Amino acid sequence: MITDYFSRLVCLCFASFFLVHAGAGVAIALLIPAALRRAEKMPARSAAAFLFSLRLLPFVMASCVIAALCVPSYLLLEPRSGTEPLGGLCATAAVLGLLSWLIAAARAVVALGRTLAFERSCRRSGSETRLAGRTVPALVVESRLPLLALSGLIRARLLLSRQVLEALQPEELDAALRHEEAHQSSRDNLKRLVCLLIPEVLPLGRCLAPLERSWAKYSEWAADDQASRGDSHRALWLASALLRVARMGSAFESELCATFTACGWGLEARVERLLRTETAREGMREPGRFAQHRELLLIGAFTATIVLLPGAMACVHRLLERLIQ
DSSP, X not given: OEEOHHHHHHHHHHHHHHHHHHHHHHHHHHHHHHHHHHHHTSOHHXXXXXXXXXXXXXXXXXXXXXXXXXXXXXXHHSOOSSOEEOOHHHHHXXXXXXXXXXXXXXXXXXXXXXXXXXXXXXXXXXXXXXXXTOSSOXXXXXXXXXXXXXEOSSSOEEEEEHHHHHHSOHHHHHHHHHHHHHHHHTTHHHHHHHHHHSOOXXXXXXXXXXXXXXXHHHHHHHHHHHHHTTOHHHHHHHHHHHHHHHHTOOOOOOTTSEETTOSGGXXXXXXXXXXXXXXXXXXXXXXXXXXXXXXHHHHHHHHHHHHHSTTHHHHHHHHHHHHHO
């Protein structure tokens, strides 16, 4: 295939992204068992931040390589005149890279569409209210479903069914709402969207799915810890609310909503953690910003160091020339 200057750049970007992203993703996938063992020894909030950083790591690495190395080296060193054939490896990798982006975008659009449709149906059958002592606005829905969830990416809103509102005791409701507000302070719905938008290591593969499932589990545990805040009585009320809502049955679940009884398969573990008094204190230990995302920061620092090395651009350009042949 014959390409001009800027078409080659676009193809090289997609191809380089796919190759770097796939290589880093496979390496992370091989390290998942060790990462999960390490997460088990951390407080829940630290474990959630650690696993989320690992999920982002291949994407961050590939993006840094493209933005800081591939594009500048091509623009600085590639002659602008004439056309050049595109090799089979480069073309195949570019197609796979583009396909992985399209699949990720489609997945995110579908999830957003389902969530927005559900929110519209809630607004039609619900009424806006301000619950006492709550900072997040609430929508009380006239529904038989046991709905208790946090919806929204930036401007969050609590969704509650009348059934849940009337069934929970005041202390249980307060603990449950604290749990949902903890998801809001951690921006967990936005993180869910990020996981959907990030391309998979392979277009149709899900080799990093265990990281996402474990992050979801620890994010629920972290919200439980933050809701109880070291108070064993709050932890007990929260466990009671979990059991009471779970007994009501299942409700709508969205990839972009933090539902109170999310990860139903782990409900027993959540209740057991809350009943252990020493676990309730974990919510008091909050990691610093560097501790939460040090893996991503270290990758950024490493990339910046590589860019500043003498001859780095020329070396990258030679690699791109080999890839394009």
